[in-house]
Amino acid sequence: MNWAEEYKKSLKMREVEEIFDLFIYRPLAFLLVRIVYKTKITPNNITSIAILMGVTAGYFYSLGKPVYFKVGALFYLAFNILDCSDGQLARLKKNGNHIGRLIDGIGDYIATLAVYTGIACGFVPHSGNPYYWFILLLLAGVSTIFHGMLVDYYRTRFLNYVNGRKSNSEKDFEECRKEFELLKNKKGKVFDRMVLRIYFKYTKLQRFIIARKKKSKLFITTSQEYYQKNKNIMRFWVILGPTTQVTTLIICSFLNRLDIFIWIIIAVFNCLAAILWIFQAIIDKTLKKEN
DSSP states (O other), rough: OOHHHHHHHHHHHHGGGGGHHHIIIIIHHHHHHHTTTSSSSHHHHHHHHHHHHHHHHHHHHOSSSHHHHHHHHHHHHHHHHHHHHHHHHHHHHHHOHHHHHHHHHHHHHHHHHHHHHHHHHGGGGSSSSHHHHHHHHHHHHHHHHHHHHHHHHHHHHHHHHHTOOOOOSSSHHHHHHHHHHHTTOOTOOOOHHHHHHHHHHHHHHHHHIIIOSSSOOOEEOOOHHHHHHHHHHHHGGGGGHHHHHHHHHHHHHHHTOHHHHHHHHIIIIIHHHHHHHHHHHHHHTSSSSSO
């Protein structure tokens, strides 16, 4: 198998890949995967290093000087590349598991929280109007979390239906629930249980905000029909994904315009989310649901 075939194998599905991931971060991540593939380094090891890079990025943003914003941006860039690498390595080695995927997802939120906290400490106090920019940054942070939930929900739903699983994450949720029951009384599994508990809370919140029901009704459709009706809007959904926001922050950091980044998240991304939500509802109405 040549490198091109291995790279394709390391990806999910083109329609659910973010544009910057597909053409920038994942190719760079794949080079790293090729280097560590034959070593004992695991996807979880890479995830841990990625989280460290994200937290370090937040630290440099907190220092409050333009030069440190640029350094923070470089660490955030490293985080994003490593964040792509762990999943690619897991898919190539076929050693991924529920806990690993959940830790990867939690790592994204830890890095995001660290960076936003860093901006709050480093940019807001020197902005000239701290209260105003703190409120805007808080709105941007909440928006980022909301966008992540939206993308995660619709990406998972798309993959489930297209792959013929016909599940809105119910299968994954039940498998994690069973795994939690098995780990309940096992010694040395405190961390794994904590990760699963976080996942359960996150899923409930996601359902409340997006699905609005404990269990969404399933669509009666074929994989091909669902793919044809949702492939184009899925490409727009992933624009809201974390990689686009990370890239926007990196660019704005090098321009020393974190104010522009905050406004892009609040105005541009929220408007896009609202538009996509409306169009997704229209598409969903064309699919028959279970009684």
